[in-house]
Amino acid sequence: MVASPGTAVAADPLPSWRPGAVKQAxxxxxxxxxxxxxxxxxxxxERVAVFDNDGTLWPEQPxxxxxxxxxxxxERAVQRQPALAEDPMVQAALAGDIGALLSGDQFEGLLRVIxxxxxxxxxxxxxxxxxxxxxxxxxxxxDRPYEALTYAPMQELLQLLxxxxxxxxxxxxxxxxxxxxxxxRVYGIPPERVVGSTGRTHFELRDEGGPxxxxxxxxxxxxxxxxxxxxxxxxxxxxxxxxxxxxDGDLAMLQYTTINNPRPSFGLLLHHTDAEREYxxxxxxxxxxxxxxxxxxxxxxxxxxxxxxRDWVRVFTNG
Amino acid sequence: MVASPGTAVAADPLPSWRPGAVKQAxxxxxxxxxxxxxxxxxxxxERVAVFDNDGTLWPEQPxxxxxxxxxxxxERAVQRQPALAEDPMVQAALAGDIGALLSGDQFEGLLRVIxxxxxxxxxxxxxxxxxxxxxxxxxxxxDRPYEALTYAPMQELLQLLxxxxxxxxxxxxxxxxxxxxxxxRVYGIPPERVVGSTGRTHFELRDEGGPxxxxxxxxxxxxxxxxxxxxxxxxxxxxxxxxxxxxDGDLAMLQYTTINNPRPSFGLLLHHTDAEREYxxxxxxxxxxxxxxxxxxxxxxxxxxxxxxRDWVRVFTNG
Numbered sequence: 001m002v003a004s005p006g007t008a009v010a011a012d013p014l015p016s017w018r019p020g021a022v023k024q025a026x027x028x029x030x031x032x033x034x035x036x037x038x039x040x041x042x043x044x045x046e047r048v049a050v051f052d053n054d055g056t057l058w059p060e061q062p063x064x065x066x067x068x069x070x071x072x073x074x075e076r077a078v079q080r081q082p083a084l085a086e087d088p089m090v091q092a093a094l095a096g097d098i099g100a101l102l103s104g105d106q107f108e109g110l111l112r113v114i115x116x117x118x119x120x121x122x123x124x125x126x127x128x129x130x131x132x133x134x135x136x137x138x139x140x141x142x143d144r145p146y147e148a149l150t151y152a153p154m155q156e157l158l159q160l161l162x163x164x165x166x167x168x169x170x171x172x173x174x175x176x177x178x179x180x181x182x183x184x185r186v187y188g189i190p191p192e193r194v195v196g197s198t199g200r201t202h203f204e205l206r207d208e209g210g211p212x213x214x215x216x217x218x219x220x221x222x223x224x225x226x227x228x229x230x231x232x233x234x235x236x237x238x239x240x241x242x243x244x245x246x247x248d249g250d251l252a253m254l255q256y257t258t259i260n261n262p263r264p265s266f267g268l269l270l271h272h273t274d275a276e277r278e279y280x281x282x283x284x285x286x287x288x289x290x291x292x293x294x295x296x297x298x299x300x301x302x303x304x305x306x307x308x309x310r311d312w313v314r315v316f317t318n319g
Numbered sequence: 320m321v322a323s324p325g326t327a328v329a330a331d332p333l334p335s336w337r338p339g340a341v342k343q344a345x346x347x348x349x350x351x352x353x354x355x356x357x358x359x360x361x362x363x364x365e366r367v368a369v370f371d372n373d374g375t376l377w378p379e380q381p382x383x384x385x386x387x388x389x390x391x392x393x394e395r396a397v398q399r400q401p402a403l404a405e406d407p408m409v410q411a412a413l414a415g416d417i418g419a420l421l422s423g424d425q426f427e428g429l430l431r432v433i434x435x436x437x438x439x440x441x442x443x444x445x446x447x448x449x450x451x452x453x454x455x456x457x458x459x460x461x462d463r464p465y466e467a468l469t470y471a472p473m474q475e476l477l478q479l480l481x482x483x484x485x486x487x488x489x490x491x492x493x494x495x496x497x498x499x500x501x502x503x504r505v506y507g508i509p510p511e512r513v514v515g516s517t518g519r520t521h522f523e524l525r526d527e528g529g530p531x532x533x534x535x536x537x538x539x540x541x542x543x544x545x546x547x548x549x550x551x552x553x554x555x556x557x558x559x560x561x562x563x564x565x566x567d568g569d570l571a572m573l574q575y576t577t578i579n580n581p582r583p584s585f586g587l588l589l590h591h592t593d594a595e596r597e598y599x600x601x602x603x604x605x606x607x608x609x610x611x612x613x614x615x616x617x618x619x620x621x622x623x624x625x626x627x628x629r630d631w632v633r634v635f636t637n638g
Contacts, residue, residue: 045509123552167511180556190364191556192486192511203548203571210579211571213552219538229522233442233532235554237499237510252522252530260529 013160016153016313022268022304023311026157029266033241034164040264042241044165049242050195050232050253051154053172053179055289056246056270057187058150059139061279063098064288065146066178069133071096073117089113098287115217122212123177123201130181142316150186152317154244158187166242169193171232173224173249173288177215195235197223224249229256239263246270251294254303267303269294274309332479335472335632341587341623342630345476348585352560353483359583361560363484368561369514369551369572370473372491372498374608375565375589376506377469378458380598382417383607384465385497388452390415392436408432417606434536441531442496442520449500461635469505471636473563477506485561488512490551492543492568492607496534514554516542543568548575558582565589570613573622586622588613593628 017023032040033047054060063071071093078084078094085091089109092100101110118126139149161168170179170189176196183189199220201213223231229252232240243250243257246269254267271291272281282291298305308315336342351359352366373379382390390412397403397413404410408428411419420429437445458468480487489498489508495515502508518539520532542550548571551559562569562576565588573586590610591600601610617624627634 045503169511176553176556184364192488192554194556198553201549201552203545203575205571205574205578211548211575213548219540221538226522229530229532230520233520234495234517235511237495237513252524255524256522256530256532259524 047166048240050171050240052245052250070117171195195231226252228253242266244268247289270306277315366485367559369490369559371564371569389436490514514550545571547572561585563587566608589625596634
C-alpha cells in the first residue's frame with residue numbers, strides 16, 4: 001500500500017528517515033509482503049520481526065543501560081557491605097570499566113557483579129529496584145532520563161510494522177527481567193515479546209505475601225551471538241521475516257532470518273556513525289557493540305546498512 | 320456483557336457446558352473483568368489466561384500424546400539399530416509402560432528414551448517427524464486421529480476468551496517443539512504462546528542448507544509442577560488472571576495465578592470423571608495426571624472444579 005504507485009500517499013510513515021536506499025528498501029519490502037493477492041504476500045501469522053535492543057532501539061554507550069543500573073545497585077550494596085569492595089571485579093565495575101569485566105574467563109567477574117543486583121531477590125523486588133533507578137537516573141552523556149533515549153526512527157519503524165500486522169519482538173542480550181519493566185511503556189512491546197538473557201527463578205509460596213519467584217543465575221541463558229537463533233526458536237518458535245541489529249552479536253540472528261528463508265526476508269544493520277548526535281563506533285568500541293564481521297558479510301548477504309549520520313533526520317524524539 | 324441482566328443474550332457462547340455453578344462462574348468472571356467502567360475491569364494488556372495441555376485441552380490417557388509419538392519413533396529407531404533394545408528403559412517404552420519410565424532416579428531412563436526421538440536432529444527434521452506421525456497415527460482407545468481429540472468445551476472457552484481480548488497461552492510439561500507443530504492448527508494458539516519443556520538448541524550455518532538449529536537435551540527445562548510459575552515468568556513475564564489445569568502438576572500455576580493477586584483471578588481444575596465418554600482418574604492414574612493435592616486445596620482457594628461427566632454436554636467435537 002505504502003509504496004504502490006498511483007495511490008495518493010498520505011503522510012510519510014517514516015519522517016525521521018531521510019530518503020535513500022535504506023528507506024526505499026524498507027517500504028518496498030513491507031509493500032511486497034503485505035500486498036494482498038501478490039505473489040510475495042506473507043500470511044499475517046508469519047509476519048515476525050526481531051530487534052536487537054542495545055544499540056538498535058536505544059544507545060549502548062558509554063555503557064549498556066543495564067550495566068549502568070547494575071553499577072548503581074552495586075554502589076548501594078557496597079555502602080551496606082563494604083567487604084564487597086575487596087573484589088577486583090567490583091572495583092572495576094565501580095570504576096565503570098566494562099572492558100575489565102568482559103575480559104575474564106567465562107565472564108566470572110561479570111557474573112559476580114551481576115549477581116549482586118540480579119539474583120537472590122524476588123522478581124517483584126527486582127522490578128521495583130529497576131523502577132526506582134529509572135525514576136532518578138540520567139544518562140551521563142545526554143543528561144536525560146533513560147526512558148527519553150529511544151531512537152525515534154526505530155520507533156516509527158515499530159509503529160509502521162504494527163500497522164502492517166507484524167508482531168515485533170525484542171531479541172537482546174540484555175536481561176529479560178530488566179527490559180520488561182519498561183519496554184512496554186517505551187516501545188509498546190508486551191513482556192511476552194521480549195526475548196532476553198534469563199536465569200532460573202524458584203517458586204515459593206510464603207505464609208505471608210503468598211507466591212514469589214526468587215531470581216537466580218542458575219542455568220543462565222545468555223541470549224547473544226549464536227544463541228540468538230536458539231532464543232528465537234525457544235521463545236518465538238518461528239523464523240522471522242525481518243531482523244534488525246547493530247553488532248556482531250546479531251550476526252547469527254541475521255543469518256538465521258535471511259539465509260535460505262523460503263519467505264521473503266530482510267536484514268538490517270545500524271552503523272553508529274554519528275559522533276555528534278550519538279556515538280561513532282564499530283571495531284574499536286570500549287564497551288559492547290563491536291561491529292566487524294556482520295558489516296563485512298552485509299553486501300553478499302543483501303543486508304541493508306544504516307549510516308546513522310546520513311540516513312536519520314533525527315536520532316531521538318527531541319533531536 | 321455476556322452475563323449482564325437486561326441484555327438480550329444472543330447465542331450461548333459455551334453450548335458444550337451444562338448450566339451450573341462452573342459455567343456461571345466463568346461467564347460472571349469474564350463479565351466482571353471486561354465490563355468497561357466497572358471497578359473490576361482489567362486492562363486488555365493484562366488479560367492473560369494460561370492452560371495446561373495434557374488432560375486440560377486434550378486427553379493424556381492411556382499415554383500423553385507426546386509419549387505415544389516418542390514410542391512410535393523409538394520403534395522405528397530400534398528397527399534401524401537393534402542394539403537399542405538392550406536398554407531396559409527402551410523395553411519399558413516399547414511395552415508402553417510409562418510407570419517404569421517415570422519411576423527412575425532423575426528420570427534418567429525416560430530421558431534416554433526421549434533423546435532418541437527428541438535430540439540430535441534439526442528442529443525442521445523434528446517437526447517433519449511429528450507431522451508424519453500425526454498424519455498416520457490414531458489414538459488407541461478412540462481410534463481417531465490425534466488432531467480430532469481436543470476437548471470441545473475448552474475450544475469454546477478459548478474462543479470466548481479471545482472475544483474478550485484475552486491472550487491465551489499453553490503452559491504445559493509437554494515439549495514446546497512437539498506442541499508447536501500443531502497447536503496453532505488445532506487451537507489457534509501461535510507458537511510464541513506455547514510455553515513448554517525445552518532443551519537447548521545449537522545454531523549451525525551449513526554450506527548446503529544454510530542455518531539449522533540442532534536439538535539437544537542440555538539444560539533441559541521441565542515445565543511442570545513448581546517450574547510452571549517460573550516458565551510463566553520466563554516466557555510471559557506477567558502474572559495471569561486465569562489458570563486452567565487438571566493435575567497436581569498444575570498446583571503451583573494455580574497458586575501463582577490466584578493467591579494474593581492484586582487483580583481479580585480465576586482458577587479451574589478439570590476432574591476426569593467420565594469413564595464412558597473419556598476416562599475417570601485422579602489419585603490412581605497409571606500414567607500422568609495425578610490429582611490429589613490440588614483437589615484438596617480447591618475449596619479453600621476458591622478454585623472451580625469441573626466434573627467432566629456432569630458439567631460437559633459433550634467431550635469432543637463429535638461426541
